[in-house]
Amino acid sequence: MSGQPDSRLGKASLWRGAAVMGIAMLVSKVIGTLQKIPLQNIAGDRVFGIYNAVYPLYQLxxxxxxxxxxxxxxLLVAEREAAGDREGAYKVLGASALLLSISxxxxxxxxxxxxxxxxxxxxDKGTAPAIRMTALALWVVPLMAALRGYYQGLGRMLPSAVSQLAEQSVRVAGMLLLLAIGWQLGWAxxxxAAGATAGSAIGGAVGLAVMGLYWLREKRERSGRQKKSAASVESSADKWQLLDEQDERNGLLAIVRRLSALALPVALGALAVPALSVVDAFTVPRLLRDTVGDADALAAFGLYSRGQPLVQLVVMVAGAIGAALVPALAxxxxxxxxxxxxxxxxxxMRTAWSLGAAxxxxxxxxxxxxxxxxxxxxxxxxAFALVACTALAGTVNAIAAAVLQGLGxxxxxxxFMLAAAALKxxxxxxxxxxxxxAGAACAGIAALTAAALLSAVAVRxxxxxxxxxxxxxxxxxxxxxxxxxxxxxAERGGAxxxxxxxxxxxxxxxxALGGTALGAALFFAAALRSGGIRARDLRALPRGEAIAARLRRWRLLPRGE
Incomplete structure (x- = not known):
């Protein structure tokens, strides 16, 4: 009986931690996506084009x-903690910090x-300074990733959340400050563009500093605590056996091997997302030189990139929706x-196609x-309108990927994304x-649509x-x-x-803002009244019965539904 409150408290803490982490990730991604807009407003399309050509390479x-x-x-830290082996958790952190710092x-x-x-x-040789500035972030961001993983393994999500928000906020602030300074000093x-990309290193340094402060505080607390009793360690022997039955698993090399084995599949999957942007960075400016000339190629690439922040925002929201729907499926x-x-x-999948199309x-x-x-x-x-068309395929890709990953x-x-990059x-x-x-935008529509269709077939x-x-x-x-x-x-009359x-x-x-609100309201109202969204679909959602009843009272659902 006495263990039940602790269990409930642990679950509540876990859900709070997940919520904190999810909100921090969402806010960080919104900041990271929308920060491109003031960049273009301040520096113009050529600087915007350089940034969009260089940054995907850094992401890759x-x-x-x-x-x-x-x-x-x-994962490894959580295993050691479950076994009562805090020293083992420190060794995992040390091994990961060393490996990531070297990488x-x-x-x-x-x-x-x-x-x-x-x-x-x-x-364009003018992109070289920006490339060097992005390289600076690789001194700090990998070590920050190791510390974030360590605290997540302890079930403490707040340090990672605070670090993420600090990193993104300072990155954007640093970018804008350097742009303002450069503009006043007459930088070319x-x-x-180099000042804009240097924001990644500045933000990464602050994010690492935040994690370092949490680590130093924990280190001081740890030095004042007594070591756990031997009985506590022995009581965890069964869990310990599940981790690894080899004595050498505490060794640095063994930990590095296991970290690499766990991280490599995820890393390969993560490479597929920026690969499409890298393909554009390495092909579109070079191909544009033959038609618009060297001087205007990256300015034209900046124009091509204007629609991408909004599409990325739509896809990010779709990914969040997909992640929310996957647990019931799993x-x-x-x-x-x-x-x-x-x-x-x-x-x-109906949600994916419907929201993406809208x-x-x-x-x-x-x-x-x-x-x-x-x-x-x-x-x-x-080109903005053509790039916007990829919101449909991007939404389907994001939600289908969440479903497939939830199914293992x-x-x-x-x-599918690597194939899309090759096709692009x-x-x-x-x-x-x-x-x-416009041709580059059409290529994106075709490539992402092919990936979306393959993903939808895989889900089926x-x-x-x-x-x-x-x-x-x-x-x-x-x-x-x-x-x-x-x-x-509304657009014609309003204009x-x-x-x-x-x-x-x-x-x-x-x-734009009024049209967005009007369009969203009309789409959902018409979808409910016409049967595009049905009561049975709503009932499958959490609190879906109450939602359906309310919509029926508002006469948005037909009586027979």
């Missing part, structure tokens, strides 16, 4: 060095020494409930006012020379999910048509009314 190398290690470290140093040397070579691959575009799989598995998979249609119709609102002019609006199929999403490279070579950035095969019924598809199509018609009328009354950017902001 950082993923190769650190991806998977926080999870691997947290980060090697990555720094590669980027710093090879900056001119990589700039040649991109097609390559130097401004629970049905564990129970052996095939019917429940199919039902949850159907709802999850986001894509809305962004395409509102492309011009959004472009003006965010970037002060309508340059590159066609981690290689599928990675292979081939299509860039064909479409960019004649069509410029893994779960037995059926295709969307014709009646439901018709209802969703009607909802999209209602939303699109309303947005077209005529607001244009003479407000400055262009203010008028665009009213149209």
């Amino acid at each position: 190398l950082l993923a190769a060095v650190t991806a998977g290690f926080p999870v691997a470290v947290s 980060g140093a090697a990555g720094f040397v590669l980027l710093w020494a090879g900056a001119d070579l990589v700039a040649g691959w991109i097609g 575009d390559p130097e401004l 629970a049905a799989r564990v129970r052996g409930d095939g019917s429940g598995l199919r039902q949850h998979a159907n709802i999850t 986001a894509a249609v809305g962004l395409v119709i509102l492309a011009e006012p959004i472009n003006v609102m965010l970037y002060a002019d309508d340059n590159g609006t066609l 199929q981690v290689r599928g999403p990675m292979l 490279a081939a299509l860039n070579a064909v479409l960019v020379p004649p069509y410029g950035i 095969r893994a779960t037995g999910a059926a295709a969307m019924p014709a009646r439901d598809a018709a209802g969703m199509g009607l909802a999209l048509a209602v939303m699109a018609a309303a947005l077209v009328l 005529a009314l607001l244009g003479p009354a407000l400055p262009p950017r203010a008028a665009a902001a009213v149209l």
Whole structure:
């Protein structure tokens, strides 16, 4: 009886920690995604293009060095803690810190020494200073990843959450400060871009400092505590045996081997995400040089990159929705409930296609006012609208990847994205020379759509999910048509009314934000009334019955539902 409160307290603490970590990750990703907008506003499209050409390379190398290690470290630390072996947990931290520090140093040397070579691959020598500045972050970020994994293994999510928020906030603040200084001193575009990318090192240093403060405080507390009794260690012998029955597992080399074995599959999967952006960085500017010239190639690449922050934001939200829906699907799989598995998979994938289509249609119709609102002019609006089309495929990819990973199929999403990257490279070579950035955007639509279709087929095969019924598809199509018609009328009518009354950017902001709210409300209302979203779908969600009852009272659900 006495153990029950502790158990409940432990579960509550676990959920609080997960919630804190989830919120911190969401806020950090929003900051990291939207920080590109003030960068373009302050420095212009060429600096924006340099940044978008260089930063994916840093993300790729950082993923190769650190991806998977926080999870691997947290797993091994949690095992040692469960066995009552705090010294073993310290050894895991030491081994991971050493391994990641060496890897980060090697990555720094590669980027710093090879900056001119990589700039040649991109097609503009002006990117070399920015490449060197991003390399500085590799001195601090890998060690920070090791410390975050350590505290997550202890079940203490607050240090990682605080570190993430501090890192991203200071990164953006440092970027803006250096841009302001450079602008006042008259720096050239390559130097401004280098100042922007240096924010990663500044933010990483602050994030590492936060983790270091937590570590120093723990070290002081540890020095004042008595060692655990031998009986406590003996009582954990059974758990200890489950970890590894080899005596040498406490050795540094054994820990490094196990960390690498756990982290490598995750790292390979993480490489697939920035691979698509790296393909663009290494192909689009070079291909544009033949049509717009050396001086304007990266400026055009900056225009091409304008729509990406919003698409990334949509995909990030989709990934969060997918992560929220996956536990019910995984629970049905564990129970052996095939019917429940199919039902949850159907709802999850219908959500992916519906939300992705609504986001894509809305962004395409509102492309011009959004472009003006965010970037002060309508340059590159066609490419912006074409890039916005990838919101559909990106949403399906994100949610399908979450489903497949929840089912234990981690290689599928990675292979699909790598195939998409290869297809993107081939299509860039064909479409960019004649069509410029519009061709690059069309290549992205084709490549990501191919990956989305492969992912959807993989989910159907893994779960037995059926295709969307014709009646439901018709209802969703009607909802999209209602939303699109309303947005077209609102955009044209609003432009005529607001244009003479407000400055262009203010008028665009009213149209963009008002259109987004109107479009979302009309889409969901029409989807509910037309049968695109049904009561049975809502009932499968947490508190779904109460949601369905409320919507029925508001007459958004038909009476028969």
